[in-house]
Amino acid sequence: RAFLYRLWKGNVSSKMLNPRLQKAMKDYLTANKHGVRFRGKREAGLSRAELLCQLRSRARVRTLDGTEAPFSALGWRRLVPAVPLSQLHPRGLRSCAVVMSAGAILNSSLGEEIDSHDAVLRFNSAPTRGYEKDVGNKTTVRIINSQILTNPSHHFIDSSLYKDVILVAWDPAPYSANLNLWYKKPDYNLFTPYIQHRQRNPNQPFYILHPKFIWQLWDIIQENTKEKIQPNPPSSGFIGILIMMSMCREVHVYEYIPSVRQTELCHYHELYYDAACTLGAYHPLLYEKLLVQRLNTGTQGDLHRKGKVVLPGFQAVHC
Numbered sequence: 001r002a003f004l005y006r007l008w009k010g011n012v013s014s015k016m017l018n019p020r021l022q023k024a025m026k027d028y029l030t031a032n033k034h035g036v037r038f039r040g041k042r043e044a045g046l047s048r049a050e051l052l053c054q055l056r057s058r059a060r061v062r063t064l065d066g067t068e069a070p071f072s073a074l075g076w077r078r079l080v081p082a083v084p085l086s087q088l089h090p091r092g093l094r095s096c097a098v099v100m101s102a103g104a105i106l107n108s109s110l111g112e113e114i115d116s117h118d119a120v121l122r123f124n125s126a127p128t129r130g131y132e133k134d135v136g137n138k139t140t141v142r143i144i145n146s147q148i149l150t151n152p153s154h155h156f157i158d159s160s161l162y163k164d165v166i167l168v169a170w171d172p173a174p175y176s177a178n179l180n181l182w183y184k185k186p187d188y189n190l191f192t193p194y195i196q197h198r199q200r201n202p203n204q205p206f207y208i209l210h211p212k213f214i215w216q217l218w219d220i221i222q223e224n225t226k227e228k229i230q231p232n233p234p235s236s237g238f239i240g241i242l243i244m245m246s247m248c249r250e251v252h253v254y255e256y257i258p259s260v261r262q263t264e265l266c267h268y269h270e271l272y273y274d275a276a277c278t279l280g281a282y283h284p285l286l287y288e289k290l291l292v293q294r295l296n297t298g299t300q301g302d303l304h305r306k307g308k309v310v311l312p313g314f315q316a317v318h319c
C-alpha cells in the first residue's frame with residue numbers, strides 16, 4: 001500500500017518496484033529493439049500549465065493519410081476514411097471517459113457515471129457485457145493494438161466488440177519512423193487486415209496511428225522524467241488519453257492511476273495476475289502515470305476511491 005500512497009502523490013521511482021520488474025525494465029533498455037535515440041532535453045519540473053501547453057502544441061494526433069511512401073503508391077489515399085479522426089467531431093465533444101482495462105475497476109459501480117459522458121474510449125478486447133455495473137456499456141472509440149487484428153483468437157472480423165465504434169489501430173514502428181521499414185516489418189502485420197476491413201466496411205471510421213505521433217509522445221514522457229524510461233512505445237492507455245484530450249473539452253480517466261481497489265489482477269475480464277500490467281515492463285507505464293498524475297485537476301477523493309483523474313481537453317487549455 002505504501003507504494004500506492006506515493007503514486008497518488010507522484011513520489012515514486014522505478015527503484016521501488018519489485019526486482020523482477022526492475023530487471024525487465026533494464027533488459028528493455030539494453031535491447032532497445034526499436035532503435036530509440038533520444039535527442040531531446042530533460043525539462044526539470046514543468047508546471048501543470050506548461051506541461052499541458054507542451055502536450056497541446058507537440059502531441060497532435062496524427063493518423064496515416066496515404067500521402068507518404070509506401071502508402072501513397074499503394075492507393076491508401078482512397079483507402080483511409082475521407083473524414084480525418086480530428087474532424088469526426090469538429091466542434092469537440094464536451095465530456096469524455098477513458099476506461100482502462102485494469103482489474104481494479106471491478107466492484108467500482110462506476111458504470112453509470114462512465115456512460116453519462118458524451119463519448120467513451122475503451123481498449124483492445126475489453127468487454128462491457130457482463131461488467132456493465134462497473135464499466136458501463138457505451139463505447140464510442142476503441143483503440144486496438146496490432147495483435148488484435150492479427151491473432152485469430154480475437155475474432156476481429158466478426159466480434160461485435162469492433163463494430164459500430166470508431167477504431168484506432170497502432171503497431172510499434174522503428175523510432176526513426178521510417179514508414180518503408182515499418183511496412184516491410186511491422187511488429188504484427190496489421191496492414192493486410194486493415195485493407196480488408198476498409199474494403200468490407202467502408203463506412204466505419206477506422207484509422208492507423210502515425211508512428212511519428214506515438215514516438216512524439218514517448219519523447220515528451222522522457223523529457224519530463226528524470227530516469228531513463230523504457231525505449232518502447234507508450235501504452236495504449238496513454239495514447240488513448242491523448243486522443244481524447246484532442247477531441248473533448250474534459251477527459252475523465254478511470255483506473256489508470258490505481259484506486260484503493262488495486263491488486264495485481266491484470267484485467268477486469270480475465271483471471272490473470274501480474275503487477276507489470278499496472279506498473280509496466282515493456283511500456284514506460286509507471287512514467288506515463290506519473291506524468292498524468294501531475295496533470296490531474298480532479299479531487300484526491302476521486303483519485304483514491306474511483307481511480308479517477310480529470311484532465312482538460314486541449315480546446316480548454318490556454319497557452
Ligand code: C5P
Pocket residue numbers: 100101102103123124125235236237238255256265266267277278279
Ligand atoms: O492491457 P491493455 O493494453 O489492453 O489495457 C489497456 C490499457 O489500460 C493499458 O495500455 C494500460 O495503459 C492500462 N492498464 C493499466 N493497468 C492495468 C491494465 C491496463 O493501467 N492493470
